[in-house]
Amino acid sequence: MDGVLIDSEPFIREAAVRMFAEKGLTVHPDDFLPFTGAGENRFIGGVAEKYGVALDIERDKARTYQFYGELVRGRLEALPGVHEFIAKARSKGLKLAVASAADRVKVDINLDEIGLSEDDFDAVITGSDVTRKKPDPEIFLTAAAKMGVEPDECLVCEDAPNGIEAARAAGMRCLGITTTFSADELQADWHAPNLAHAPDEALAW
Numbered sequence: 768m769d770g771v772l773i774d775s776e777p778f779i780r781e782a783a784v785r786m787f788a789e790k791g792l793t794v795h796p797d798d799f800l801p802f803t804g805a806g807e808n809r810f811i812g813g814v815a816e817k818y819g820v821a822l823d824i825e826r827d828k829a830r831t832y833q834f835y836g837e838l839v840r841g842r843l844e845a846l847p848g849v850h851e852f853i854a855k856a857r858s859k860g861l862k863l864a865v866a867s868a869a870d871r872v873k874v875d876i877n878l879d880e881i882g883l884s885e886d887d888f889d890a891v892i893t894g895s896d897v898t899r900k901k902p903d904p905e906i907f908l909t910a911a912a913k914m915g916v917e918p919d920e921c922l923v924c925e926d927a928p929n930g931i932e933a934a935r936a937a938g939m940r941c942l943g944i945t946t947t948f949s950a951d952e953l954q955a956d957w958h959a960p961n962l963a964h965a966p967d968e969a970l971a972w
Contacts, residue, residue, distance in 0.1 A: 768867035769804070770926030770946045771962070772849050773877050775839065776803065782834035783811050786827055792820055803947060804927030806868035806900040807831065832872050843880035846946065848963025853887065859970060864890035864910040866923075868930075871895040889914045901929040904937035911937070922969060924962065931955055942969045 769775050780796040787794045794814055802813035807828050815822045856863055867874050871893045878884055878891075885891045890913035892906055899905045911918050923934035926944040931953050934941045942965060943955030950958040957969045 768865050768874060768877060769869060771924045771944050772845060772865070772883075773843055773881055774846055774946055775835075775843060775873075775877055776947060778838045778843070779807075779810070779831070779835055779873070782831045782838055783814070785834045786811070786831045787814070787818075787820070789830070790820065792818055794818065804868055804901055804925070804929040806894040807870055807873070808894075809900060828870070832870070832876075835873065836876055839876065839880055841880075843877065845881040845883075846944075846963075847961045848965065849881070852962035852965060853883075856970060861970070862889040862914045862916060864888055864892065864914055866890075866892045866906045866910040868894045868901050868906065901927075902932035902936065904933045907933055907937040907939060911939075922972075924965075925953070925955070928952055928954075940969075940972070942966075 780799050783799060784794055784796060798814045798817060799810055802810045808824055811827060811831060812822060812824060853863060865888050874891065874893045890910050892910045894900060897905045897909055907923060908918060911921050918938040921939040922942060923939045924942045924944055925931050925934060926947045928948060931941050931943060941955035943950060943953030943958045945958060945960050957966050959965045
C-alpha cells in the first residue's frame with residue numbers, strides 16, 4: 768500500500784516525529800528509513816531503540832495514528848496510475864489484494880482518503896492480521912491463501928527492500944515501485960516509478 772497506492776511515508780514520519788516530540792525527544796524523518804515497510808511497531812520501535820527510549824508500543828502507536836489521521840485528511844492522493852492499474856488487472860480477470868505491514872487503522876484511513884475500500888479487493892491483509900512482519904513472507908502467503916491462488920502465481924508490487932525480500936521468500940515475482948528506494952536497492956523482476964508506468968510484462972506473464 769504505502770509507496771505503491773499512496774505516498775504516506777512523509778505523513779507517517781511527521782506523525783511519529785510529533786509523537787516522539789511529546790516525549791521530549793527530537794528525532795529526524797530520515798531516522799525511519801531503515802524501518803520502512805516493516806510495520807509500525809518496528810517503524811517507531813526501531814527509532815526508539817536507536818535513541819534508547821522506552822515505548823508503550825500500543826499507546827504510542829495509537830498517538831502516532833492520531834497525528835497521522837489529522838495530517839492526511841484531505842491531503843492524501845492515490846499515486847499516478849493506481850485506479851487505472853486496478854481496472855486493467857480486473858479486465859484481465861486477475862485477483863487483487865492489499866498486503867500492508869501497516870495496522871488496520873492506517874490501512875482504512877488510507878483507502879478511504881483515495882476513494883477505495885475493502886470491496887475493491889479480493890483480500891485486504893494488514894499488519895494486524897499476521898504475527899511476523901516483512902521481510903517475513905507471512906503477509907503475502909496469507910493474502911495468496913485468502914485469494915485462493917498459489918504463491919508462484921502472484922505478482923507483488925512493492926516499494927521497499929523489506930517487501931521485496933518478503934516477496935522473494937514467498938516465491939512470488941516482484942514489481943519494484945521506485946517511490947522510496949532506487950531500482951538497484953529494490954532488486955525486483957521489473958521496475959517502474961509508479962503503477963502508471965508498470966510494464967505490460969508484469970501483468971502478462
